[in-house]
Amino acid sequence: MVTPDPLPEKALPNEVQVYLQAVTRRLPGRVRSAVAAELHANLHQRMLDHSLGLSVADAWAAALRDFGPPQQAAQAFGQVYRWPQLLRTALAALLLGTAGYAAARTLNWEALGWRSAGPVQETRQLNRVP
Numbered sequence: 001m002v003t004p005d006p007l008p009e010k011a012l013p014n015e016v017q018v019y020l021q022a023v024t025r026r027l028p029g030r031v032r033s034a035v036a037a038e039l040h041a042n043l044h045q046r047m048l049d050h051s052l053g054l055s056v057a058d059a060w061a062a063a064l065r066d067f068g069p070p071q072q073a074a075q076a077f078g079q080v081y082r083w084p085q086l087l088r089t090a091l092a093a094l095l096l097g098t099a100g101y102a103a104a105r106t107l108n109w110e111a112l113g114w115r116s117a118g119p120v121q122e123t124r125q126l127n128r129v130p
Helices: 014-025 029-050 056-067 070-106
Strands: none
Touching (some): 014 056, 014 070, 029 056, 029 070
16 A cells, blocks of 8 residues: 655645745636646746755745745746737737738729729829918
8 A cells, every 4th residue: 555655845835835826816817727837847946956955945935035926927927928829919910901901902892882992192282382
């Protein structure tokens, strides 16, 4: 029979759990689990780096200090995960604008009873000095 390891060093400290929740709470729902996993892995690695000269609890505290306040970490992760959404939105707007322009240029406006929007002719009257 295998029993779980009850050593407190293996458990995630409450402060780290609270930090992870505070960071991910400020992010959109679709990226929360990915950010939580990435942040947990990075925090754990930082804790291992600090554990060479510190106790496990002090190493976790140092790792949390390294990452800064939850608001700052949430902002950094938000910027990383927000760019793909902004790029998709910009691409969709560009494609819709291009399709609308192409449709407007190929549409037979006269058949609809509207005047065609032909090229704008420059008038010399606007440039004359009285």
